[in-house]
Amino acid sequence: MTAQLEQKAEGARVTGRQPRSSKQNGRKDHRGTERRFATWWWFTPALLALVLIHYAPSAIGAFFAFTNWKGLGKWQFVGWDNFAAIAEGGPTTTALINTFIIGISFVVLTNVLGLLLALGLNRTVKSRNVIRTLIFAPVVLSSLATSYIWKFIFEQDGPLNEFLASIGLESLQRTWLGDPSTVLPAIIIVMVWQNVGLVMVMYLAGLATVSPELEEAASLDGASLWQRFNYVVLPAIMPSVVIAMTLMLINGLRVFDQIQALTGGGPYGASETLAVTIYKETFVMGRFGFGAALALVMSVIIIILTVAQRLLLRTNSKG
Amino acid sequence: MIQETQTDARLESTDRYGEQDNDVMKGHTMKKVTSPAGRRFLSVAAVASVTALALSACGGGDASSSEPIAEETGPVEISLATPAFTGGGAGNPYLALIDAFKAKNPNITVKLVESPNDQHGQTMRTQLQAGNAPDIFYVTAGRGNNQSFASLAEAGYLQDLTDQKWAADAIPASAKNLYYDEDKIFAVPADLAPITELQNTAVLKELGLKQATTLDEVIAQCKTARAAGKSFFAVAGTSGANTGLQAMQLAASFVYAKDPQWDAKRAKKETTFADSDWKKVLEQIVKFKDAGCYQDGAAGAGFDQLFPSVAQGKVAAVFAPAGAVAALRGQVKDGSFDVSVIPGEKAEDTRLIASPGNALAVNAAGKHKGSTLKFLEFLAQPANQDALAKANGNVSITAAVSGTVPAQFPLLEPFFSEPEKKIVTQPNYLWPNSGVYDSLGTGIQGLLTGQASPDQVLKTMDEQYDRGA
Structure with missing residues (x-):
């Protein structure tokens, strides 16, 4: 019966193609050309915009990485000098280390907290829609505006220190953004606070695809909470994890x-990342060539780490 | 007269860009390409070249700068760009002068455009390269920050004012080193902003303190203020511009009182920051920190916290350009504020930093240069400079040159009465790039947190200095 249906369907498909194949070759080619032309015609403006707005400036930026341009006037080719200066280390090394610390902490914390929130707010909690909205709200706010609010919170006589004093923890009071030992954790808290709602939503979307029956079946088979998460839920939400x-x-x-809003990279470079260094070198110091080289290095680092992460997650999901 | 000047400028401009083109083409040869792949490459290269040409059109002083300057009799609108004025009162000080100019020149309308204070320099650079810069705009003297005129002039973006007699007349003899670039003039000074210690005199009175005459007295006063639950100084550790002001004031007595030509020696590599009395400047800041002179959390404080803290009487003084006191006096009616100078190690070493650093320059690619030059000439007249200085709370150049003591700054009397002996040029105007001052400001934040030593900061400043213009 199934085979008959497939045969019928195949026949219909073949029959459907029949009139087209009976056309004369020249006319068919003409239509094909027309179709191809139409495809390119519609595609070209978008492609042109993409190239002119995105790739051409990036390519020109990459070109200046090999020059000593100061943002104005003449420039000369300096070959790999800018990259050699980056490799020499100094402030760039500190920025690179800070970038990794912030990047890795941010990935781990947003994903762990986002997943926990998504699991907690997935089905059972009352008023979960209100709580989800509240947690997601910072995502839609301007990162610059919220950073200035957090800067006020972290100030010496700001709400955080006042709160600590009010509960008798004066010993914990400090200049959160002016102390090299607390500045990075403070920045990471602000970043995680602002983005955890987005990750939660991604995981909620993933969890919506997990069938409750499947979980119930696993539960009836005696699977523990962890086993249900590990063997039923996690494989199902793996696409969300990857994204x-x-x-x-x-x-x-x-x-x-x-x-930039919280510390400007300070104190004394303690929170400077590659992106902040690029800004300072380019627009404060007027070293556009060096800044362009650093931007190129940062792009390559991001591409390498992103590809490595995708490969790792793909391997794990297959395993 | 104006037309002749401009023709010369055009010839000079052509030569300059001709030379640049040659530099770019050096080492490149053209080859005939016949293969399909080669033709494709050539097509792509041609498109890229057209794009590059289109982009390069925005990338330098353009040919319009060489067009003759003509007297404009019909209705004309020109634009003036300045950093946003935050002093309150009647608003941007240029507004009154624009009205006065319009009354004398009814056909010329000047449109004022303000940009955020910390972004003005970069905004002008971007607009000059894009070809949509204002006709006339605010710059600072020398080349030590990203608002300085010198690098813009070198890149061909500024109108050469050398042959305008009124421009030369507007530059005081003592400030020639700030405005003459290879015997040419590209900017005209507007007024003079002394770098001072802005004091809440009510707090000083409450603490029973008088004006200190030596640094040891300042340290003692810091301890008195601490004991009363206040701080003597507030600094914005996160703002290099603010911490740098303090260092320059200290350098006025430590470095420039002994050697007014120190910067000239540094330029000739006869000295370095690390091997000079600049070390004493940074060591003094560490002494201030250890004596509790600064407010709690100074290292992480922002610029926005400074003026409220002095206005509310939480601290006795902040470091700021003298003109800022006008805003405080205007906004806190029942307050009592004045400006003073941080003393030297010895009273006789005390110096005031005051340079005619605020200036205006004309866009070489402006479309209405005749009217723009007429407006700048109007602003450069002594009476109008006086009016501008009065409106923005600064010191008039004519007053400074004649040794007249500005009425609004009575405590600065000893300096303005002997300007040649007791006033020194603002050092960072003479430094070759903005990185030196940035390193100084950032380094002081490192001193406040204990992350850096004076030697480390000075070494970084020398490295930045040696990078050149």
Whole structure:
């Protein structure tokens, strides 16, 4: 019966193609050309816009990485000198280390907290829609504006220190953003606070695809909570895991807004990341060539880490 | 007269860009390409070249700068760009002068455009490269920050004012080193902003303190203020511009009182920051920190916290350009504020930093240069400079040159009465790039947190200095 249906369907498909194949070759070619032309015609403006707005400026930026341009006037080719200066280390090394610390902490914390929130708010909690909205709200706010609010919270006589004093913890009071030992954790808290809602939504979307019957079946078979999560839920939401981790890694490595608003990379470079260094070298120091080289290095680092992460997650999901 | 000047400028401009083109083409040879792949490459290259040409059109002083300057009699609108004025009162000080100019020149309308204070320099650079810069705009003297005129002039973006007699007349003899670039003039000074210690005199009175005459006295006063639950100084550790002001004031007595030509020596590599009295400057900041002179959390404080803290009487003083006191006096009616100078190690070493650093320059690619030059000439007249200085709370150049003591700054009397001996040029105007001052400001934050030593900061400043213009 199934075979008959397949045969009928195949026949219908073949029959459907029949009139087209009976056309004269020249006319068919003409229509094909027309179709191809139409495809390219519609595609070209988008392609042109993409190339002119995105790729051409990026390529020109990459070109200046091999020059000593100062943002104005003449420039000369300096070959790999800018990259050699980056490799020499100094402030760039500190920025690179900070970038990794922030990037990795951000991926881990947003994903762990986002997943926990999604699991907690998936089905059972009353008023979960209100709570989800509240947790997601920071995502839609301007990162610059929220960073300035957090800067106020972290100030010496700001609400955080006042709160600590009110509960008798004066010993914990400090200049959160002016202390090299607390500045990175403070920045990471702000970043995670702002983005965890987005990750939660991604995981909620993934959890919506997990069949409750499947979980119930596993439960009836005696699977523990962890086993149900590990063997039933996690494999089902793996696409969400991949997307969330990839996006958060990219966002974490290229972070600029929050750091610029909170600390400007300080104190004394303690929170400077590659993106902040690029800004300072380019627009404060007027070393556009060096800044372009650093931007190129940062792009390559992000591409390598993102591809490595995707490969790792793909291997794990297959395993 | 104007037309002749401009013709010369055009010839010079052509030579300059001709030379640049040659530099770019050096080492490149053209080859005939016949293969399909080669033709494809050539097509792509041609498109890229057209794109590059289109982009390069935005990338340098353009040919319009060489067009003759003509007297404009019909209705004309020109634009003036300045950093946003935050002093309150009647608003941007240029507004009154624009009205006065319009009354004398009814056909010329000047449109004022403000940009955020910390972004003005970059905004002008971007607009000059894009070809949509204002006709006339605010710059600072020398080349030590990203608002400085010198690098813009070198890139061909500024109108050469050398042959305008009124421009040369507007530059005081003592400030020639700030405005003459290879015997040419590209900017005209507007007024003079002394770098001072802005004091809440009510707090000083409450603490029973008088004006300190030595740094040891300042340290003692810091301890008095601490004991009363206040701080003597507030600094914005996160703002290099603010911490740098303090260092320059200290350098006025430590470095420039002994050697007013120190910067000239540094330029000739006869000295370095690390091997000079600049070390004492940074060591003094560490002494201030250890004596509790700064407010709690100074390292992480922002610029926005400074003025409220002095206005509310939480601290006795902040470091700021003298003109800022006008805003405080205007906004806190029942307050009592004045400006003073941080003393030297010895009273006789005390110096005031005051340079005619605020200036205006004309866009070489502007479309209405005749009218723009007329407006700048109007602003450069001594009476109008006086009016501008009065409106923005700064010191008039004519007053400074004649040794007249500005009425609004009585405590600065000893300096303006002997300007040649007791006033020094703002050092960072003479430094070759903005990185030196940035390293100084950032380094002081490192001193406040204990992350850096004076030697480390000075080494970084020397490295930045040696990078050149």
